[in-house]
Amino acid sequence: MAPPGSGKTAAVAVPNLLNVPSSCVVLDIKGELFDLTAGYRQQVLKNKIFVFDPLGNDNTLKFNPFDKRIVEKLDFNRKRKLVDEVGNTIFAEDGANKDPHWTQQAKNLFVFYALYDLCVHNTSTFFEIASAPIKNYVPLINPQSRFYTELYECQSSDNGFVKENGRYMAKVENGVKKMKPNANVELLWYKQVAEQVYTDPENPKNYDGSVNHLEKDDQGNVIMKEGMLDPIIRNEANKWAKANDKEFASIKSVYSRFMQVFTSYQVKSATDSMSFEYEDLRKDNITLYIKIAQTDIDTLAPLIRILLESIAKNLLLKESKKFEERVYLFLDEFVRFGKLPFLLEMPALSRSYGVVLIFITQSNALIEKYYGREDAKIVNSTVAYKIIFKMDDLEYAKQVSEEIGKMTRKTRSHSTEKGQLITGGTSSIGKEAWDLLSAQDIMNIDKDEVIILVSGHKAKPLKLKANYYFKNKELLSRINWEVKSNEEVFDESKKVV
Known part of the structure; x- marks a missing residue:
């Protein structure tokens, strides 16, 4: 120091x-x-x-703390702990700008995005997580999902929407799939994840209603089988799907403020691997x-x-x-x-x-x-x-002096009666505490x-x-x-x- x-x-x-x-x-x-x-x-x-x-x-x-070499060794609990610890470090307010509610909600959103990536892909990057609220969700709406029909105008018959090999068929106009004009693609993705049972997005059981018939134990907890997505992620997706639009916009605004540094292309390059x-x-x-x-x-x-x-x-x-x-x-x-x-x-x-x-x-x-x-x-x-x-810090010099402690030394005092300058009077010997190293000694x-x-x-x-x-x-x-x-x-x- x-x-x-x-x-x-x-x-x-x-x-x-x-x-x-x-x-x-x-x-x-x-x-x-x-x-x-x-x-x-x-x-x-x-x-x-x-x-x-x-x-x-x-x-x-x-x-990249979310590099595949690190993440693939972790079970769900350790993945969750990892993203939670990183989130705590990123979403740390200083004393002048504390806004606990919005900051905590922004951190929760970070944990959701990151944990989903780690469970589904066994990897992610800061750039991908930072860009999550504004990325293009259209390719992520699976043709097997019922929400695909809310995104696109789909082929139908008297019996409902037409499927081919288990996939809904979007209408095509001039070589382009015909999207519904008012579709909220991000919201549809949250809803899709809220029903996702397995980590593999292509697994048909994610889209056949299996989420409503999951096997549970005596305490009502879902019995996890190999390849299944943890219910915690589904619950979080459902929460964001039901979030108030105005409040969610505020949360994403705070999220973007904290994650801004990770949208830099230079930072992206430095954090894309390990x-x-x-x-x-x-x-x-x-x-x-x-x-x-x-x-x-x-x-x-x-x-x-x-x-x-x-x-x-x-x-x-x-x-x-x-x-x-x-x-x-x-x-x-x-x-x-x-x-x-x-x-x-x-x-x-x-x-x-x-x-x-x-x-x-x-x-x-x-x-x-x-x-x-x-x-x-x-x-x-x-x-x-x-x-x-x-040093020039008197307060800390005093603290150091106190840490070192004191010694006891003998003192002698002499007093005389009034009017007697040389002879007479009494002497006494006592003890007093004395700094082993004074603050002035330390400063000088x-x-x-x-x-x-x-x-x-x-x-x-x-x-x-x-x-x-x-x-x-x-x-x-x-x-x-x-x-x-x-x-x-x-x-x-x-x-x-």
Whole structure:
């Protein structure tokens, strides 16, 4: 923790990135850490290098939490949990713009679109989900569905609509199917999904009334069979089909506001697949630099939060105590990307999972501003080490001084009777509490020094010289190495045996 220009990046982030051999995830707003350390990490520490900069020209990472390789391993409950967690991260209001009802409804709509895709297609993308309220639903109305006859003028006889191979036949005029002029195609799709029994849209049982004759257990729950669509999705589709038009329009307006970033073609390209699976961070050596321009932070903050939380949560699915499987998260200026409550709690959870978090920020006041005082206390109480540089924050300096504690020292006082200047009077010896390290001591440390507090030993703070990379000849020899393509460095077929 240190104010701008005090050297927290030069003395903490850079030296560690030039030494830690295993996988790292690096918040690198300025791109400075990439420029200084990526080449050495790639060529000497043998890390595959990825840059996540969706709106920049140097993006090399694909990130999609709904990628098929991830989703196809999940059952319905885990799919639902995944979309719910992502939805919570996207639809997070700041204090000034809270509108809980509309935001929650917009999030519910997101969960419906995403969960339907994951159950039916085992994949989706942010672009597809963001575009769901405005996409063309005409091709999705199945010719086997009774709602097909509400979309098109269909061939009929005295006995009703004509079917061929179980499909309704639309009338054709000038080579084009004749649509009914006032058909609400989106509404018809919600109604169709509300009757969909199986995940395969082509299954005839979706359209023969089977939804009204599903086998149930003693508690009235549908007995799920292989390939069936969960009733939760049907119920949600039915809810949206019956939604008030005006209210639904308001919900979709809020939805579009939150999902706007995902309609960018650059973001679409960066999120249409997955460069690696989360577990690859343990199996392989990978360094991911999240490099976002200052002007793009507000726009991309939801996506960055999803990326960080997805990585963090998936690394906590399996314990690992092997040193070579450790994964380091360098979270420089993490407060800039909005609230990440899960990451704040990770120091208390991550030790047995081999995940090491390094929080880097300008002041405790910034954490309190974005997270609140109680969450700031969580960070301060759960981290194992605190590295404190010279600061100007008196309140936090007092807090650190209180954490370190006090010592007891003897005091002696002497008093004299009135009119007696030299002789006479009494002396007394007492005890008083004295700061081991005062707030002024902390605020006035040398700019080349740091104070390190170790959890469980805070009464014995360490005052050490800061390890600035630019004052270390060995570290200077490791910076600014050329970064090559991963294929060029790690392509096994090109290596000479």
